[in-house]
Amino acid sequence: MSILVIAEHDNASLIGATLNTITAAQKIGADIDLLVAGNSCQEAATAASQVVGINRVLHADDASLEGQLAENMADLVVSLASNYTHVLAAATTFGKNFMPRAAALLDVSQISEISEVVSADTFVRPVYAGNAMAKVQSSDSIKLITVRTTKFEAAAEKGGSAAIEPIAAATDTDMSRFIGLSTSVSERVELTSAAIVISGGRGMQNGENFHMLDSVADKLGAAVGASRAAVDAGFVPNDYQVGQTGKVIAPDLYIAVGISGAIQHLAGMKDSKTIVAINKDSEAPIFQVADYGLVADLFEAVPELDQAL
Amino acid sequence: MKVLVGVKRVLDPQVKARVKADKSGIDLTNAKMTMNPFCENAVEEAIRLREAGTIEEVVVLSIGAAKSEETLRNALALGADRAILVLTEDVLEPLAIAKVFKVIVAQENPDLVLVGKQAIDDECNQTGQMVSALLGWPQATFASKLEIVGDKAQVTREVDSGLETINVNMPAVVTADLRLNEPRYASLPNVMKAKRKPLEKIDIADLGIDTANRMTTIEVMEPPARASGVMVENVAELVEKLRNEAKVI
């Protein structure tokens, strides 16, 4: 058995989700290669070689891999896939973009967002916004898998010394062009890797009021998230969204403020270790998953919380 | 120009899915079914493109059991021109669905295929990517903005780190995210009109493709339940419990 994990990186370092994906790969088998593909991603390849449990780092560096467009990434994965029994990537917007494309080109199904490895061909994956868990067995010769990262621990980032092997990129398909990426720059920790997250919903009323959450977040070293309603209303950018359509996170502490707890929101945070809900409506469904519930007006409770920390 | 839009019939997102006692799947008997929300965005975008004069025709495609006609009629009531229903009693994996799309695309020659980014039942998030792979077309997934200029589409994509912009050659496959647009409601007169719009039914067996699933569902289980929590009286008690009981701050 040999496994290829596709690394997600920002050219300089690996994105945390890659480390969780490696742990999922280790549960399948031991022989793991890591593909680092991009344009000028030497540093990321070096970082990848230090991860514990990696056999080889395959380093594809080419202008055609700028922005890691799905067409060129999928062709590269296809060119390597015949050497492997399993190909894994994180179920992030990165992995979800090119993995199904590669799967279709290989004429195999993709097993999406696995939450558990039962055996080399059998996996558990959440369906229906996490209301059910399906155990599925794949009969494909190469298994293309995306991994729900919150369900696997991160592999150790340092201590390994895998060899880095330069490989060629696939030919540029020249079908699409990367124009740019606009990120909401924040000096705060990133949502998916934060140990504590405080999220606001429609109850926040406007973007200005989110500064109340910022202040609490700064004291706790937390990230700030949001419900879809808060993002749709324009209070905060799209990358704050937690849930079925946004990010799936499982921090040690999740504080939901003015969020009702719709099933699609719960899908993104109900695996958090401790959940706190602050809502003025004692009937709000969020209280059914909360370890600590506080029925209160957030405009009083949040400043008080800020004071108490 | 022509757009082909994929629409899937799914359990209504407001309804809680219930696992069958024999663990074979989700109990859908008498459950409220609806158009997959992301497909609503895809249909809406296609109709807006036609209203803007960018394209001439909107064809909607659904692959499923006879009841999927309801979902297609709904899309016709929203403004689609024509519908195709590929009939199958089986629940197919995205790879098989994508193979059906490929055959229909060969017949219809659309300039753009629009699908939802994911179906809220199987949550695969694969079909659009697979359709574009099989067609050898470019793809733009998770679109929150779509602009067609000449033979190219400029797409803003919702990615984990923010908003990404890419330019794809047409024909292309675009998968819709929820913020692509605000879907309209069908008016009563349009619901009536939709009953007379053309809807072609094709038996999947007549397409001559292999639609065998590659995965077997061994069982479908309830997710582990969370232990019930406690209500606190005030912020002081909350902070005390987070510090000393949960030990998370």
Ligand SMILES: Cc1cc2nc3c(=O)[nH]c(=O)nc-3n(C[C@H](O)[C@H](O)[C@H](O)COP(=O)(O)OP(=O)(O)OC[C@H]3O[C@@H](n4cnc5c(N)ncnc54)[C@H](O)[C@@H]3O)c2cc1C
């Ligand atoms: C296909 C699909 C995908 C979706 N994906 C997501 C997703 O990824 N993430 C997501 O979050 N949602 C998602 N949704 C939307 C989801 O169904 C809900 O509509 C959304 O989560 C509601 O957001 P909210 O809780 O902020 O707003 P509301 O439901 O309006 O709740 C606001 C809450 O704030 C409380 N409140 C108001 N004022 C105060 C105050 N002063 N003090 C205290 N409490 C107050 C209210 O009591 C209420 O409970 C999706 C929906 C669909 C159909």
Ligand SMILES: Nc1ncnc2c1ncn2[C@@H]1O[C@H](COP(=O)(O)O)[C@@H](O)[C@H]1O
């Ligand atoms: N049976 C189907 N019929 C028509 N379109 C479908 C079908 N299944 C999936 N799609 C399209 O593909 C999208 C993504 O589905 P999925 O890959 O299953 O998550 C949906 O939003 C639809 O637009």
